[in-house]
Amino acid sequence: MTQNLGGPIRAYILAHKDAIQLWRTLMGPTRVFRARHVAPDSIRGSFGLTDTRNTTHGSDSVVSASREIAAFFPDFSEQRWYEEEEPQLRCGPVCYSPEGGVHYVAGTGGLGPA
Template identity: 65%
Template sequence: MRTTLLLPQRMLQLTLAIVKPDAVAHPLILQAVHKTIVDNRFLIVRSKDLLWSRQESQRFYQEHSGRFFYQRLVEFMASGPMRAYILAHQEAISFWRSLMGPTKVFRAQHTDPESIRGTFGLTDTRNTVHGSDSTASASREIAFFFPEFSEEHWYRYEEPQLRRESAYYDTKAGVEHRPVDSWTEAD
């Protein structure tokens, strides 16, 4: 199935989204999170599946070193496969964070039960997804997960083209986005 999106004229923003090991271990949850991304008209700029070493997990969460949850988080994030996305949307950071719901699963289940964490989260560590909390964090986190990706190049060349033209997401092909002529849906 191919869904075409007519993209906005306002500048797109990038964010990093991670589907954590607890969700990737359950293909139906991974599929539901992916569907949430697509249904909410995020552009999937890049995507990759990966498995972290303990050292990579420690480097990524270095800012939390010394906090009570640090060791538990490091071990969990190195415990199994993850999926990382670079997502684009007009307000990608705040929009993705609103879809994720509160970090604390108990709070998410009671205040935002339709959120990703409210629906699928197990504990505050095993809360299904991660998202950047600011533009600075998004840039740093994207560079960590996608060192080959040039944010400057994307904003200079790809982002303006995506705003000028419509794009589509091909569910069979994965994360392909290409300019097309008009809004259509086809199989």
């Protein structure tokens, strides 16, 4: 980590065909002043304080995402996820089990991660 963090963080791996672009749209422009004017309902437009305290981060490319996933989740295997878990997510609606900390396909009762 080369940047200072101003408090606790939550790191997520988002999975979607266009996850990077969709997340970046939800975040809004990096510069808070611009976000407040062109995307006031975005995360940064709503909650950003300054350009260096803009509340959120998102990878700008697949390469960056892979590097950042490895830094925050060293035990996570993208290849294994794509081979074993991603196909299950295409089987139907997905639910989250707070007890197990995993997502699962609805109707399976949460047996195994999805």
